[in-house]
Amino acid sequence: MLRALFISLSKAHWAQRLITQWRFAWKMASRFIAGETVEDAIRAVEQLNAAGILATLDHLGENTDSQAAAEQSTTDILKILDAIHAAGLRSNVSIKLSQLGLVLDSELAYANLVTILERARQVGNFVRVDMEDSSLVGITLELVFRARTAGFDNVGTVIQSYLYRSPEDTRNLAQAGIRVRLVKGAYKEPASVAYPKKADVDAAFNQLVDILLQAEQxxxxxxxxxxxxxxxxxxxxxxxxLRLKYARESLKKLGLPDQAAEFQFLYGIRRDLQQDLVKAGYPVRVYVPYGTHWYPYFMRRLAERPANVWFFISSFFQK
Ligand SMILES: Cc1cc2nc3c(=O)[nH]c(=O)nc-3n(C[C@H](O)[C@H](O)[C@H](O)COP(=O)(O)OP(=O)(O)OC[C@H]3O[C@@H](n4cnc5c(N)ncnc54)[C@H](O)[C@@H]3O)c2cc1C
Incomplete structure (x- = not known):
């Protein structure tokens, strides 16, 4: 129930106004967000790289509601691609199509995606298209396949194990050679499209690991x-x-090298596990969000873990 509440708060403008004005909210959010500027983001990636960890930078933003804002987001993403190149960082970028105007006009989002992929290609980099709520999954995949067919081999995307449709989507992506980040899924979805029970989401995650690793072969x-x-x-x-253990065992069972899969974490979460995997020789990449539009991302991180929520709510009443 708390999860549903915080996910709906992530979309509420009144809550955004209230919470972002509260200094403690930023203090807590900054555990999950590298900072508000490009310089903050670069510093965070340098620290990760120094610890043997790769990164993917996310210039925060979603559900952009004007063409001008979608174009501004595109420009900001081009700047981060240039900054990564100039600083020689071991980082690619992650973007959201709703940030590029998907909810306004899918052609606008596609044109902005192509602009980003072209710049990424010039600087030899890769772009991951994050996955958003189920109303955007079909169109997001359609635009990713379209970019791939247009010759962009530097585009990848995300599959959410809670969706019933994901095994088929995963097979199609793997067949097209489109790189996939597998996650459980961060949005509140109806039982008509997604498994309501965590055990089923976990079992589906394992099944999707197998589909991808078999394709690696x-x-x-x-x-x-x-x-x-x-x-x-x-x-x-x-x-x-348990999901990480399953993936490691599957790599071994299929006779694949440790580098055949990458393990990805969100910034600020389970640094202990990140270090364990680095020590064991696996590639580890951390998703590093930065920027001023941190509110919905922060709400989803609270929603994922009841302990985060209780800490946040009790602090609110102590302010
Ligand atoms: C690199 C990366 C990129 C992602 N991209 C997307 C995307 O594009 N689309 C999408 O829908 N979702 C995305 N997600 C989020 C994902 O869908 C899950 O909501 C999130 O990862 C929590 O699920 P879990 O697999 O960690 O397992 P869970 O079972 O939720 O958590 C396992 C353990 O991880 C720790 N943990 C998990 N979340 C938190 C948290 N917020 N704070 C503190 N500890 C926590 C806790 O110790 C918890 O017990 C991404 C996740 C990662 C790691």
Missing amino acids: ALDAPGGSANVLFPPLTAVGSHDP
Whole structure:
């Protein structure tokens, strides 16, 4: 119930106004967000890289409601691609199509996506299209496939294990050689489209790991690039130790090298597990969000963990 409440708060403008004015909210959010500026983001990535960890930078933003704002987001993403290149960072970028205008006009979002992919190609980098709520999944995948067919091999996307449709989508993406980050899913979805029970979401996650890793065995499955900006076909995006263990065992069972999959974490979460995997020799990438539009991202992070919510609510009443 708390999860549903915080996910609906993530979309409420009145709550955004109330919460973002409260200084403690930013203090708590900054555990999950690298900062508000490009410089903050670069500093966070430098620290991760120094610890042997790769990154993917997310210039925060979603549900952009004007063409001008969608174009501004596109410009901001081009700047971060240039900044990564100039600083020689081991980081690619993650974006959301709703940030590029998807809820206004899918052609506008596609044009902005192409602009970003072209710049990424010029600087030899990779772009991951994050997955949003189920109303946007079909169109997001359609635009990713369209970009791939147009010759962009530097685009990847995300699959959410809570969706019933995901096994088929995963097979189609793997067949097209489109790199996938597998996650459980962060939105509140109806039982008509997504598993309501955590046990089913976890079982589906394992099944999707197998689909992706079996595709890795195919000769033409894309591996990670030597400069590690391009990830392998399979990225396991989870902080759940049982999901990580399953993926490690599956790699072994299929006779794949440790580098055949990448393990991805959100900034500020389970640093202990990140370090364990680095020590064991697996590629680890951290998703580093930055920018001023941190409110909905922060609300989803609260929703994921009841302990975060209780800490936040009790602090609100103590202010
Ligand atoms: C790199 C990355 C990218 C992602 N991209 C997307 C995306 O594009 N679309 C999308 O829908 N979702 C995305 N997600 C979020 C994902 O869908 C889940 O909501 C989130 O990862 C929590 O699920 P879990 O696999 O960690 O497992 P859970 O079972 O939720 O959590 C397992 C354990 O991880 C820790 N943990 C998990 N979340 C938190 C938190 N917020 N704060 C503190 N500890 C926590 C706790 O110890 C918890 O017990 C992404 C996640 C990652 C790691």
